[in-house]
Amino acid sequence: MLSTLSGIEQLVSYYYTPSLREEVPSPWGLPSHLDDALIVSNRLASIVEKACSLLQNGENIILVGEPGTGKTTLLYAIWRRLWDEGFNIALLREGAPIGRHHEERGFYLFFDDLPEAPELADMISRVGAKGIVATARVTEWSRLKPRTRGSFVALDVPRMSEDEVRSVLVNHLVRLSIPYSEEAIEEVVFRAEGLPVYAWTVVRDLQVKKRSLTLEAAKNMPRAMLDYVEQVIASTLLQDGRALPGAYCCLASLYCLSAMRGRRAHADHLHEIHRFASSLMREEVGDRPDPGLFASMRTYLVRDPELMAYKLPHDSWADILEGKGSGPVSVYIDDIRNILTEEERRNILESSFMRAWDRALSDYERDPSGNADRALSLAYLGLINFKAQLIGLKEIVEEFRDRKLSLVLRNLMRSL
Known part of the structure; x- marks a missing residue:
């Protein structure tokens, strides 16, 4: 049996x-x-x-x-x-x-x-x-x-032909009701160099900023994918080439996120990552967190509803955050990478996760049914990253043993 x-x-x-x-x-x-x-x-x-x-x-x-x-x-x-x-x-x-x-x-x-x-x-x-x-x-x-x-x-999986990229771009624009000109389409297709993710990044940027695809805008887009991603980040965090208040805090948070498995973190954990990273940036470079700026940056992240998580939109974002860019944002990322050693980045991730867990556990104790899925998804993402012993998790898994994540967590806890 x-x-x-x-x-x-x-x-x-x-x-x-x-x-x-x-x-x-x-x-x-x-x-x-x-x-x-x-x-x-x-x-x-x-x-x-x-x-x-x-x-x-x-x-x-x-x-x-x-x-x-x-x-x-x-x-x-x-x-x-x-x-x-x-x-x-x-x-x-x-x-x-x-x-x-x-x-x-x-x-x-x-x-x-x-x-x-x-x-x-x-x-x-x-x-x-x-x-x-x-x-x-x-x-x-x-x-x-x-x-x-x-x-x-x-x-x-090779690069796409220009016709394929064109179809991808137009379909996304039409589906999201974003106006465009035919000349702008051809300009983006030329700059995409066969990469469909370039086309989607353009569309996503237009969607977030609620803009049309004009020929003028298309001509100002960098040709290389990494350069375009860096431009997207810069348009949110920089003004006239200089970091806005809170920009260091945002970049440090994203830099920590890029070190997570799958480059994703539970929403509660990401909130705490931003708090911990902001505290360090205030101490090191005098920056202060701007919740509105971080919220604007977060609109570009991908939401995973099942795990209540945020993840970087694409590997190219991680490449930029790991120092492979050459544009205006790279200067600030270099600063952050000089401040945050790999060990310090890991410490921020682990400490912020434990803080998030303490909060989730406290909320669960007040309202078990309303917070069970939140606690289970947070624990799952934490255990595949940190292998931590979590106070109270065993009791939650037993109480809600019929949840899909409870079975996975039971296996994970056995391996610790």
């Missing part, structure tokens, strides 16, 4: 099936309207077809490409194809020990950015799990163990 219960627990904890297809884009950092804007050209359709065929032949698939080529969007296109055809598909969850129960039940599992979870990648190869589709940047994929890489069939 105990072994049967253990098997059932493992089954339902290492993967989960969203009830609606529309729930999938948000955890992967994709726009919620993607179904209406998704373009699958003949060339991309052939990759989807090949991936589905390999999956049904018992292979694992890794979609590999340089940053911004649309790997995650292609992952969703494969998901949508299998969903529409009635296959059993689910999301692979980090933190729980993976098994092969999903194969017995005919499930295919999906995971975005596999190198961000190296333990999971290694476990897939060790147990011989099949039927998994994931994504990876070229450089990060090459750093994983040869045995891990050998467990997957790699499919290259």
Whole structure:
């Protein structure tokens, strides 16, 4: 009986099936309207077809490409194809020990950015799990163990053609009712250099600022993706090339966020990260936090409703925050990186998480039902990052044992 219960627990904890297809884009950092804007050209359709065929032949698939080529969007296109055809598909969850129960039940599992979870990648190869589709940047994929890489069939995701980028850009603009000129479209397509993420970043920036896509605006956009992301950050945090009050605090907070697994943090944790980082920036450079400025910067982050988390919009944001930019923001990021050693950044993340946990636990004790999901999601993101012992978590997991995250947390707590 105990072994049967253990098997059932493992089954339902290492993967989960969203009830609606529309729930999938948000955890992967994709726009919620993607179904209406998704373009699958003949060339991309052939990759989807090949991936589905390999999956049904018992292979694992890794979609590999340089940053911004649309790997995650292609992952969703494969998901949508299998969903529409009635296959059993689910999301692979980090933190729980993976098994092969999903194969017995005919499930295919999906995971975005596999190198961000190296333990999971290694476990897939060790147990011989099949039927998994994931994504990876070229450089990060090459750093994983040869045995891990050998467990997957790699499919290259190249840059898009100009026609494909044009279709992506126009579809997003139309879906979000953002006015544009044909001349501006051509200018953006030229500057995108085959990267669909450039097109989406342009659209997202226009959406946040409530602006139209004009030819003048398009001509002022940098051509390289990193330069454009840096311009987006600069337009919010700088004025005439100088940091606005609170800018150091915002950048230090984002710099800490970039070190988290999946570059995401629970909303409560992010709030505390900003408090801790702001305290340090006040001491080191005399900056003071501006809640309004931080809120403006946060509008660019992607919200994951299931985990109540915020994540960086794209890997290119992390690249900028890790010092790979060359524009006006890079000067301030260099300052922050000189102030915050890796150890100090880790200390901020851990200390702010424990503060967030104390607050969440206090709120839970006042209103258990109203705060259980909040506490469980905070604990999950904390444990996959810090492996911390959390006072009160065991009692919450037992009280709400029927929640999906409770099963994962039970496995995580056993591994501590």
